Amino acid sequence: MTTREPHTAAILLIGDELLSGRTQDLNLAYISKKLNEVGVQVREARMVPDVEAEIVAAVNALRARYAYVFTTGGIGPTHDDITADSISAAFGVPCYYHPDAYALLEANYPPGEFTEARKRMARTPVGASLIPNPVSRAPGFRVENVFVMAGIPRVMHVMLEGALPVLEGGRPVVSRSIGVYLPEGRFGTGLGALQTRFPDVSIGSYPFLRDGRYGASIVVRGQDPARVAEAAEDVRVMLSGIGGAPFDEETA
Amino acid sequence: MTTREPHTAAILLIGDELLSGRTQDLNLAYISKKLNEVGVQVREARMVPDVEAEIVAAVNALRARYAYVFTTGGIGPTHDDITADSISAAFGVPCYYHPDAYALLEANYPPGEFTEARKRMARTPVGASLIPNPVSRAPGFRVENVFVMAGIPRVMHVMLEGALPVLEGGRPVVSRSIGVYLPEGRFGTGLGALQTRFPDVSIGSYPFLRDGRYGASIVVRGQDPARVAEAAEDVRVMLSGIGGAPFDEETA
Incomplete structure (x- = not known):
């Protein structure tokens, strides 16, 4: 087996x-x-x-x-x-x-x-x-x-x-999605560093083009809601630190 | 290799x-x-x-x-x-x-x-x-x-x-789609017989519910346009024969 x-x-x-x-x-x-x-x-x-x-x-x-x-x-x-x-x-x-x-x-x-x-x-x-x-x-x-x-x-x-x-399930995955009108190339390195600091959550970045402006949705996913919230907060702080104006998106 | x-x-x-x-x-x-x-x-x-x-x-x-x-x-x-x-x-x-x-x-x-x-x-x-x-x-x-x-x-x-x-391609697949407002259970056996008669084309049936009426799209696909047309015509004849009113659909 x-x-x-x-x-x-x-x-x-x-x-x-x-x-x-x-x-x-x-x-x-x-x-x-x-x-x-x-x-x-x-x-x-x-x-x-x-x-x-x-x-x-x-x-x-x-x-x-x-x-x-x-x-x-x-x-x-x-x-x-x-x-x-x-x-x-x-x-x-x-x-x-x-x-x-x-x-x-x-x-x-x-x-x-x-x-x-x-x-x-x-x-x-x-x-x-x-x-x-x-x-x-x-x-x-x-x-x-x-x-x-x-x-x-x-x-x-x-x-x-x-x-x-x-079905026998475990803890559901919860997610937080943060939008920002910055190109990924501006925050990619910072986001990678955060992923390294939070190995127990997964951080994904999904670029978009809305009304002619480039941006991305950064999605933090994990089974521990506290850790997901913590990582999402750090993503927000990182983005603000490089001049972004992060906003909450509806979670997926 | x-x-x-x-x-x-x-x-x-x-x-x-x-x-x-x-x-x-x-x-x-x-x-x-x-x-x-x-x-x-x-x-x-x-x-x-x-x-x-x-x-x-x-x-x-x-x-x-x-x-x-x-x-x-x-x-x-x-x-x-x-x-x-x-x-x-x-x-x-x-x-x-x-x-x-x-x-x-x-x-x-x-x-x-x-x-x-x-x-x-x-x-x-x-x-x-x-x-x-x-x-x-x-x-x-x-x-x-x-x-x-x-x-x-x-x-x-x-x-x-x-x-x-x-890319190195062969002949494209061409398709004909025939719609009919009959439940699949009415024509399934007849359609299966046609598939047996046309082994070189593939005949698929995709049921739908539109405006409260059950029907299906029957899609004939193959690389030889003449055989596809022939099989599609036989599908139409079969459906008419059991009281259906088959109609052409836009090919997919």
Whole structure:
């Protein structure tokens, strides 16, 4: 057994339409913020096409390394929805019609409308537990530390809500964001020195151009709110010291 | 040497702010569409934090497998910009002040303002060639099949423009998109049969909910425009045959 770092997660986004640029992913940022609220940090994300071997390789790499893996996409009724088969292959178990999912879906359609295509949405790896879908019925599922969710944001949101309570999280990361209208080149060295003094927080600088003026958001992140506040105060003092006028930004 | 599949690419998005959900990535879809115009298909994407070991592992995995790798982020002047060091480590070469980049940046600042932080932006792996940046001067760079670009979209766009002419592409993928107000469960089996009949095109179905009505966009993609048109026409006929009213959508 490999050792999985506790309170970490990876996100696997599945779908040709994401890689071709046809569909703009909005799920990753949403999942990441929600997981952080329960103290789970997203450490890596991957995007793979609708190709079983690619999904299998990615799931197996990620589930061995992180405490949790969340996938989105590929659990609908059409032929290009191959996530259930792929997760089964990744775990080396058969893919079958999950009895509860089958019963639930069958009851959802008028007689004669529970088509072969719709039956596909009842398929899971043997041994999977279901993740409820109050929006459109067809459930997600979980196998060990892998949570398989829909790609449609509205459906993914409710599946994630159902999954959150079972996660074991640590302390959430808190952040403070400080804006300043100075180019990064003016404060880069000072900021680096502060990062060295605060090894237990992470200090990031994100440049922007607003109304023709160059500036940056400096984001201080960490699990100890007191240390984050202390580092943020020192960032503010440093920026004021070189002629900047730092201001609080909404924390991300 | 591993064999890289020709005309393929991977995208590596670098930055804590992407994984935390603070910043919404918009670069991937842009890069993917531009690459397709010159006949290069994006097959995988990864998102990693500002951690050298993670960047090194991802770059080495991707550059061995795909014809090209494009990275975004981490080439600014602050301490958290570690992409130049990481790419150097991935290729096992020193990171140095690239003479041309250094001269170019030095000439760009008034005397005394070419700070240590700004000098960081002249750093590249030894042997790298520069990618021009007409927007804000500090260049990107290329080592073998790896193209290192800025994370700020406006800057990334011009760097990509500079990189495109050197790529060796195949035939671009063309696509046709057909919309229909039918639930996927109604046409899933028919669509799967069409995919079997057209193994040389890829047929994807992307459900939507618009104005309270369920429907789907069916996207046919392939490198042979005639086959794509043929498959799209058969999709239209199939949908009409089960009572749908298929319509052309703007192709993605």
